[in-house]
Amino acid sequence: MNYLFREKLRQLRNHPGVTVPEDSVFQLPEKVLQFGTGAFLRGLADFYIDKANRQGVFNGRIVVVKSTDKGDLKAFERQNNLYTLCTRGIIGGRVEEENIISSAISRVINAKSQWSLVLDLARNPAIGMIISNTTETGIQLVQDDIYQWPPVSFPGKLLAFLYARYVAFSGAADAGVVIIPTELIPENGKKLEAIVLELAHRNGLEAAFIDWIEQHNQFCNSLVDRIVPGKPEESVHKELEEELGYKDELLITAEPYHLWAIEGGDEIRAKIPFYGIDKGLVIEPDIELYRELKLRLLNGAHTLGSGLAYLCGFSTVVEAMSNPSFATFISNLMLTEIARAIPYPVPDGLAAEFSRQVLERFKNPHIQHQWLNISQNYSAKIQSRVASTFLNYEKQQAHFPEYATFGYAAYIYYMKPARKDGDKYYGLANGDYYLIQDEKAAFFYQKWQMSSMEETVKAILKDVTIWGKDLSKEESLVTGIAGHLLSLKQNGAMETLEMFLAETEYA
Template sequence: MQLSKNTLTNSLPAGIQQPSDKIFSLPEKVLQFGTGVLLRGLPDYFIDKANRNGIFNGRIVVVKSTDSGGADAFDKQDNLYTLCIRGIEDGQKVEENIIASAISRVLSAKQQWQEILECANNPQLQIIISNTTEVGIQLVKESVTEGVPSSFPAKLLAVLYKRYQTFNGSAESGMVIVPTELITDNGKKLKAILLELAAYNQLEPSFINWLQQHNRFCNSLVDRIVPGKPAADILAGFETELGYKDDLLIMSEVYRLWAIEGDEKVKEVLSFAQADKGVIIADNIETFKELKLRLLNGTHTLSCGLAYLSGVGTVREGMENKALSTFISELMLNEIAPAIPYTLSANAAQDFGKQVLDRFRNPFIQHQWLSITMQYTSKLKMRTIPVLQQYYKLFNNVPQHYALGFAAYLLFTKPVKKEGEKYYGSHNGVEYHINDDKAGYFYEQWQNNAPEQVIANVLRNTELWDADLSSLAGFEEAVTEKFYDIQQQGAMASLSSLQTVK
């Protein structure tokens, strides 16, 4: 039996949280760019929970922007999917199965662009949210009035321009726009790109005034580990437990945080925040952002290549491996925590870091290290380079764990094969996709250069890092030495060597 509206009967096993019929008639209040697991496991979860409690009472129209596939899986299941929450909260084991019903429609940007634009005509639409990955919020100078724009900001501007035209620029028609992409000041940056795009498209000054005055672009931070669809054996176990098949089933940890920068008007519109303590709307969210970006994401990024090259598949398995778990905790608490480039209370970083380590140990979550390597270079720059620079300001010596993580990144991103526009690395005879915008650059670097020259070129490349990393005393030498260590004796042996040196 496949999950759909027809599945929602009393014959399902006890304990599955099901939507009531009235939820399916709620108005569409949210336009969401992205179908990814993070959006479905966090913002959509909060909205779904609020709807169940009669608070927000609105559903989500989702825009699918990627070329791969269509909206068929969602159509087949009447836009329902199961969220399986597993973990520990307040010392208690949590196992929840929720049939989420917040999504009303999923529209393909490529094939249903006019229907997406028509959403702008809906007076009850109030909110736009997005997660288009860290490379999604970028300026692409293109038309927003002819055809389907390619970039997310251009698609968003087209929708807002249509709304402005429909409602004659009324103040009430303005939107609350909450990007969740993990970049600094995501709301502020998105607004700046839209203003530049509006100027490029020569849109009228009255529209630009409406865009600035009556739309709120909120910086936001999302924090929940949502590894996505479980492995086949775990999925089979879930489907046996649930009594139905679900092609969209996802799993998440219990911990959840959506910190949103906003005023009283934003709180009023985002009323779903009342349904869960995990939504925080505040004047300033910088503390939340820095702790999460550096300690959770930064640690993930500096560990993922090293873990994969060590033959460790998941984060949980990494925490069960003595050498790797020691590396992760010492990197986080001894090198990243003291060098977060933001003023924090004395214990904030240590306390948050220890909480993150507990989350990494969650026995229910299978978070693949390989999936964390996606857009490795941009993540390394955004999440860790400011920490490295601050570490040098404070201590003026090489952070050895950081250097080992960086060396592993360089080895992981070494392409051995190119097929079309895709690049592949290899470890122990197994090829893997290097899913990184800079893979082509690395492919060129490795064609004619020895490792030490590639390392030197990469560290000096200010376009990659907005800094010359070779200027940091001893860093280039340390990274080069550790690169050869990993290459010659293996990543796991390099981890053991690091412990021995101490």
């Protein structure tokens, strides 16, 4: 079986189960710069651009910048940057399946070894949009030098590109671009803009350039919603390749549901030529409702469930949701706690309806979404997705939410390192070690050395950067979490969960 590559497309055009790009797409100009090679952008933003090209609407391709050390570019090179997006799932009880060979990406550049090629793109007048997904930790202000090769941070790289573009076009107004970060943090566009402007000042760049950024470039807040687990497990991957008739190292799976909400009005709609090609692409002046529903209910439930599910022995979301106890926990968490405490006005019934849609999506048998992947950057996700809802519930109800408190306990226990290897920390669950991929791993390693469980809990709950406030003086919360932790230690996660559900139902 051969790999997917450009010359094979003609043979595949008669394949009834695959959407294959036309040869003409390879002649389209490069119009988009993308920071991030990950499955999520390829399964959502690039999906829309590929769809627009197939409809003859956008007629432009994407240059992707790889900034991390993880992985290499050999698969992209071997496959002429082609990859298959396999959509599988159920919407409203209806089965949906689709296989699309995406030709949205024209090339992938390694920032560390090919930074000059990124800066060369700044001189391309056709580039009108920049998109990114660098995880929650990517949009942060760090000291950076735009003359480094390359700058360290994503905002630093973006600033270096914008400055090169400003110089190349002598500050022309029409050389500005639309910048749409998709990182899942509140007001991602505004935050990115503020960091870029701060870095411009710190790098001593001229006032005229800073004015050009503010006046002729648009940083748009955006919200993305699609479960894109990425490359499926080996057995499923092989089955899909047999069905398709070719090998594809870049193949990714996704659910049918997709939403990309971009904040903006008519000016932004005019600058995004593929607006209107899909009802899932929304451009509105206020996208906060979309963001809150998705961030709190889908991502919040994912986050609060991830440590618990893995400790219970479940590898994937669908495996966990097939267990009645875990499914009850997630359902009650969403419907009785999160939906009631979203810190934004939500029309009556909408949160409950969205919750039911999310539960259907979680039970999608075709999506093998790994809990270990969901638990990456766990602490940052607790802070951005859960903390404000947790505090808002306590403010409204005058007591802390029981299910979320249990989720907090599972998070703390998941973050307990059982082994340290250099600067890496490993937890232990069901006899196997797992890497704790979290910037707070060293913090938890230190706190878990304390002599008593209550002392440990207080020390951890004191960290405002995780919880949004110092919770160490909340005696009922400290006692509740310490009790759950002792049970997790003595009885294991599954038995502790079942006891918790029995107690809350009885209460």
